[in-house]
Amino acid sequence: MSDILSPGGPPVPAAASRTLWHALRRDRWAQASAVIIVLIVVAAVAAPLLALIEGQDPYTYHTELLNPSNGAGAGALGGISGSHWFGVEPLTGRDLFAIVTYGARTSFLIGVAATAVSVVLGVLLGASAGYVGGWWDSVVSRVTDVLLGFPQLIFMISLGAVAPAAIPRPLLLITVIGLFGWPRVARVVRAQTLSLRGRDFVRAARALGAGGAHVFRRELLPNLWAPIIVLGTVTIPANIGFEAALSFLGVGIPPPTPSWGRSISDAINWVQSDPMFLIFPGAALFLATLAFNMLGDGLRDALDPKTAVRR
């Protein structure tokens, strides 16, 4: 065979080492975001330890720390002090720092896991519907229609009333939020897949004899990351809020287990009289949102070969 080996250009170092991590390493924002996420996860895991260091727990009432005339934390900024770093919760006097750190457990778990469920389902179903087309597409599309048109409120209330207590609440929540969340992802992914399906490289893969799974994994998925990442990262805070809304319907994580969403909705009414009550859990949620999204941006850039190399 031909032994001519004179590539049409100067030898270039192999780019194979340009892994995801490598690319992310150049993105300071993504790194900062990753650090924040790790910190929050650590805070969630180590919540009891952190609370112990502070010397508090999120359950004990300290009504003596409340302003007797209105029930807000006594003292400046909602009762911030050396022993209550974030102050105390109005009406109960429970330690807000402990509530926020413990709340990270519930909110993070549910926000991230439910998002994962809806994204995985949405991508699988959406991509297969768009790619396979025909009756399968009709079925998936109609199911998404049904789910989107279904009155979730009544379903949640019913569920709250009939779900057996034996099912762990977080699991129930993740399933329910995830199940109602996937149609949106599926629709977007399906639409994108429809236009990818006709692209030459997908046709090429099909002509090579690639099966559905291969085409999905190797051809479609890499080209779907941009919308998937966006929907995924934006869905996380939405789900954290959704969990809070569900606790008003009796399907949420039952009190007194802390959750950011519930704290935030409790705090809304206090925004004028005790803003700190809103600010701490609100800031935690916002930081997490921001971090996930910035990390998502970084990932998107890293996964896009055209933008991966930074100036």
Place this chain on the structure above:
Amino acid sequence: MNRALRFLGGRLGGMLVVLLVVSFATFAVFYLLPTDPARMSCGKPCTPENLAVARQFMGFDKPWIQQYLGFLGGIFGGRTFGTGATAIVCGAPCFGYSFQQNEPVLSLIGDRLPVTVSLAIGASLIWLVAGVATGVFSALRRGKASDRVAMTVTLAGVSAPAYLVGLLGILLFGFTLDVVPVSGYVAFAQSPVGWAWHLVLPWLVLAFINAAVYGRLSRGQMLEILGEDFIRTARAVGLPERTVIGKYALRNVLLPVITVFAVDLGALLGGAVITERVFALPGLGGLMVDAVHQVDLPVLMGVTLFAAFFVILANFVVDVLYGVLDPRARLT
């Protein structure tokens, strides 16, 4: 054209099936509730005899499958509740009769629909335009401070509860600045200016909450598209950057955006509960929530069907629109 008709027919059939499934599922789920719909009409004190009377009058004494069929039948043939002088006649198409509100569900919905539609259309247009504009802006300034700021601001919207944003909006614009009315609804026919004036704040609030997805989606998509060869061609031809971005790139960017838009708009047409509540707008969302809390099955069914109809319609429109926007994805 024959093909188009067949496609349309198929989709219409699909729509009907979906509506049937949704209504059936709603009916079924409703019966999972431990509450008794007749209790609300039973009065106080509610003796078992009173309850039985109410139940029979409202038709809740029959097996639920039969009730469901009765509901479906009412859509075509109308229904009559009770007998004699006080019988309530609900003419076809009868989507049920609310004993709580003493009105046929259809007319209840008819009253509320303009409000919800006004709210939904206005808000969604704002967030679509604002979201996409922010996203495009951010993409063009990728990595710069202005990109980060724009994205951070839109993200504040997703992570903030609607109630909070609404309340703060009212406090700021309604009271402190005193520029817009804080509640109520003025019919468009009555005064177009008043209509818009009363809706500005709710529109903005809803838009702020929803814009983030659009901003981020268009940003990511824009970055993707900017790397395509055809953008290079458009530039090589000397098209102004405005056209390159605003037309050549945007059309491609819009593809995933309008899909989410359809989902969101469809859902919104079913009512934006919290926003409606905060701004005292008598829309479908409030009707639905009341129906759930008053165990008002007929209203629940009616609103659900309407909401589902909108969702399906919006998705259908998008499927068609998608073919227009992207010829490669045209349905064959």
Place this chain on the structure above:
Amino acid sequence: MTEQLLALRDVSIRFGDAGAAVRGIGFEVAPAEVLALVGESGSGKSVTALSLLGLLPPTATVTGSALLSGRELYGLDAAAMREVRGGDIGMVFQEPMSALNPVFRIGTQLVDAVRAHRKVSRAEAKKRASELLELVELEAGRVLRSYPHELSGGQLQRVVIAMALVHEPALLVADEPTTALDVTVQAGILALLRSLRDRLGTAILLVTHDMGVVADLADRVVVLREGQVVEQNSVTELFAAPKAAYTRELLDAVLSLGTGAGEEAASSAEALVSVRDLEVTYRRGGGAAPVRAVDGVTLSVAADEVLGLVGESGSGKSTISSVLTGLVTPSAGSVSVAGTDLATASARQWREVRRRIGIVFQNPASALNPRATIGASIAEPLVVHGFDGDHRARVTELLTAVRLDPQWTGRYPHELSGGQCQRVGIARALALRPRLLIADEPTSALDVSVQASVLALLAELQRELSFACLFISHDLAVVEQVADRVVVLHRGKVVEEGPVASVLGSPREDYTRRLVAAAPVADPARQRARREAWRALPR
């Protein structure tokens, strides 16, 4: 030469941290001159051309200077650059498939191009657009309303050329303008470019690897190799007495019609592919009339034979290959591959068939997944068909075979030149040692030297594995060299068929005769004569 229209001095271009793609080149283009930029695939031709309009990706760094009528092009501000783009310099891109926006009709894109520099009404712009399409010999009515994916490769290329000519620019940068075109259209385009130059005094910077085209059109030639100028010469002298050794090498590798292999006995082997009465109709959106792309074609390919498929652009060549790979469902007729009737084949049978087929797609860049490294793309058939063994070793082997640096496995398609992409496509097609190779314009973007080695590779493999091959090309010389038999396609119908030597040597049909006459040869003097002869032929 007096005033130069374009002067490049000491231009270097590098991408990211990688070594320079272009190293200190310089050349000039006089007004109304046709300068051909030739050289090996990947030698930096396209990159140089793109740099003139500031269209390189942001990862590229350009140093040096490029003066257009005394004005520095590098570092122009946005507004001034826009004036240059499309106004002073028109550009034709190498890859037509991805050069056009998939979601707009051709008409819209042309009208916008017209209105980019000229304040005219939409209707006028549309008139101009149809004029331009007529100019590049397209059916203006249909094409204006078509979307890019509804046109064949050649048709798209002509659209792109029309777009570049909109404002009759002073300089036309044409990057492989005729690569995707069949010979007759190519001849037409070349005539067009020439008349443009003659009528309007448009200077042309012609990037090409086709020495025939160079001979036909160019006044002067610049030869590039590995990002450096190895020779600058007038066209006559270049062909008569090349100075650089590389140029000589290049010219030696040129194939021209009539130099091909002699008579070969018709294959006696059984037919591997047989196509009977094939019809393909494309439905089109917007109520447009359907297109009958293939209209009753019958052909067969024997198990050890190379069948050349020629015909002008849009005659249905790619469509036939799509049918064979199952990407397009025929509306009538039967197709069988290795005894399997494709119409009734089960999923398993399909898989089996596909395992035996290697395909080179016509549009090298768009047939590669932009998010996959070329290593992954080449290994894809191996993965798909569960080939065990060392994929990496096989990929290295294949890359070497198509003369690419084996270390490039981690590169992405957008980092490759057109020819490099095409070679990746060929490597992918050969990965499974197919029994049937469908090659749709496999060498269109290759310079002659690489083309020669690729053809040699194919020939060797063919000898070794004796596979069947459906070789689609518009380059009759190449077809003459590799094919045993040839089928001539015209508007979806077979017009002539037979052994290569007889069909191309002494064509019976007018259509074939025109086709043969249109093929350019790499000799300026002879080419001029052929051109006259071609003009004289009945149309």
Place this chain on the structure above:
Amino acid sequence: NANEQPGSGGQSVAVSAGGTLYILTDQTSQHLDPAKSQNLAITTIGLIHRKLTAWKTSADGPATVVPDLATDTGRASADGKTWTFTLKDGQKLADGTPITSAEIKYGIERSFDAAFSGGLGYHKTLLEGGSSYTGPFKGGDLASIETPDPKTIVFHLARPYGDWPWIVSMPAFAPVPKGKGTDASYDSTPVCSGPYQVAAYTKGVSIRLTRNPNWDAKSDPARSGLPDSVVIQLGQETGVVAQRLLAGSGNDATAFGSSFVNPAQLAQVRSNPAAKTQLVTSKSGALAYLALNTKRGPLANPKVRQAFQYAVDKTAYQIASAGSADLAGPIATTLITEGIAGREVFDLYPAPPNGDVAKARQLLAEAGFPNGLDNLDFPVSTANNDADKAQALQAALQRAGIRTKLRPLDDDAWTAVVTGNEGSYDLTLGSWQPDFPSANANIEPLFGTSEIGNGGYNESRYSVPEVDALIAQAQGTVDPAAAGKLWARADRRILQDSPVVPLIYTRNSFLHGSKVGDFAIGEFPAYPNYLQIGLAK
């Protein structure tokens, strides 16, 4: 600061006739048909309908029943089963129909028709033959209501009932012109007898009431009818209402909110001196209690239940419900609420307000649970901050080793669980406001055996024959003083069994605009008397 005194407020404003009063409510619909209304006599329905009797509320005494359309509060026969009322002269409905005994009778009969069910229906089982009567359209005449002449109406009851004068103050006892109100539209266009009539009812948006020209102010001491018109704005979010009333711009100065002010808003109002004058807090109100399911496991043991009396922390409960003890309401130790005649104050389980944990533990140990109780199911409604209040109780009980698991449920679901027949829960949080100011309405619905399940509110599923007998006896006693004694005995007797832990008498707080005057909340009920409100010029 006098303004913070319970029951006060609004006095600073001098009221006069005229103006438009705005009522901002979170409800999205309102029944105006007397047969369907469950309104108290002093709220919305009282503005448009007059009944046989009315309520007189006062800030410093129990509510009393006073004549309205009738000349007195009814005359009972010796056995307490027959009641006779005489109508005032010259009264007319808004459409000009004279109000005679026939209109009253027809109104009551109408309320029996299935098409108009849903209102307060205490009379339906009390009137003889009422249980099987189906209304005037199908069932003809109800014989137990006699109208010997246009001025006289006689009721024959199925059993002796001393509180009948209160019953006839309920909406169903409003006059309806004969033949009117045969269809559902009567709910939005009733024929009125009060100071106002319905000018416009825009569904879901507002109800506009304007003056009824036929209303005779002199004959109606219960209603001042000062404003010229009243507008009820429906579907208002309570949080926004509070902000609007505090901002007080435009019409909001002459408006008041009909919903309770929540703790966070109270905190805001309290920190704003100007706003304090706009806040009115009732002196007392509904009884908040912790119901212990007497049919379940360890809770069946009275000793265990008594431990709860000591384990709860009523201070924490007060704070959780309103932010401060004085806004939340006084600590409760009895079942009969303040403002009800005959109420006796006692405390069977004396303990500090934040409980006596040691005593609770001791009682539990005595009952055989030295390690406390585990996993008690505690369903709680998610409405009205109940979940917050329940958490305060949960934390308090935990101190005594009583570990509960909260099960928050949507309000309807919760109602269904605690009033359903199954009774599968251990404890829950309840609150009871009687429909009329008699201890009868306090005790019987919560502790009568007949009120277990089937939608009844006997959430502790308490069933003691002795108590049932006592209730029947008290109900049949016509003399209010004698009846009061019996009720007080029942109160004490029930608490001995500790089926519920009385927590507090919840105060309700309301906000009104700066130009709203005579906005007074009596001892009972804990709502402002809509009928007396006037506006400043």
